[in-house]
Amino acid sequence: MKALLIVDVQNDFLPGGSLEVPQGDSIIPVINNLQNHFDLVVATRDWHPANHSSFGSNHPGHKVGDTIKLDGIDQILWPDHCIQGSPGAELSHKLNQSMIERVFFKGKDPNVDSYSAFFDNGHKIQTELHDYLKKKGVTELYITGLAADVCVYFTVKDALQLGYATSLITDATKGVNMQPGDTQKALEDMADNGANLMESKDIS
Template sequence: MSNIFPPPLVKRLNEEFHFEDKPYFDSDEPSKAALIIVDLQSDFLPKGSLAVPRGDEIIPVVNNLQKHYDLIIATQDWHPAAHKSFASNHPDKEVMETIILDGREQVLWPDHCVQGTKGAELVETLESNKIELVVRKGTDVQIDSYSAFFDNGHKKSTGLAGYLIEKGISKLAVCGLAADYCVFYTAMDALELGFEVEIITEGTRAIDPETFAKKIELFKEKGGTVSS
């Protein structure tokens, strides 16, 4: 396994996740790279219930990016209607207020990406033929899940890390929506897990660009890279 993955990832797998070296981990092939397309869903586009400004501009960029990667993953916010991150489920609160939910700060959002609705679907113009896995997140009514890897409390894993490992992936590129939330937290968790990670800024847009500018500096401080 150590001849495929970066040393921090090998250490984490062995010490925390108790992975054993197995024959399918051993390979003389060069390391592989995956593209994670985060939450490119209708509700995050203009006219959606939680529209990210200029979010539709990234669709052709993301479609073009796919040809450069060995593996393509997409994620979907997939919330139950009663999700506690929705302001509508707190009658005395407003959208964008902050509350304490499950012991941590939680922004209250407009209802979005509700399971089975049109707004939760991946956008129709996203090229999906190369997408091998769609990770649905935010399914627990009690806690939000910005990252593709864990819920916000890191209590439950989506299983994505194990999938990437078995596919021989050591490098990740992250794009999608929104840059300052789900893209950022997906990239940060990937770094913490030991993957080599870049955020492709041309392939993402932020709810608040100023906040994203600060977060991207933290991402770089932690060892991430940024490309346009």
């Protein structure tokens, strides 16, 4: 069985949001059209407490974009984003949510970030997504959403490690590019690790 996974299409990652992905809203119509091709559609949301350790505002003397050690892991400091209960944490109203069977929340632990839809960044805590997909009999995963070089990238890598036949739909994702070229490097690495990079027009 194949499933469509929509990663973090939330207001804070869209134009005007606190962690804006350039042209992030342009992928929403593509994702909406894709949903009709899948029997199972699931989504994720970043869901951070206000005191999350990945926020630059919680580290006096540091600024957004700095890298620190967080629980022994390199951590980029981000603007405050997707704070639990805030408008910025909501899925975009432009995203068709009627076909989304379940939404999985990540990044709830203030002491460790969770880019991937499957694990925290330390791979110590697993979300409910993998168990859910296994129970549904999913073997093929098609991944979309934001951002291509962060949460989508880590989700694709974990999906591959977990044994899913994993495809990234390239016109249904955009990167934040904290450093120039981040998205291209992420795409190349995903392909090198076994992901199938494809466009939405190739979904049948």
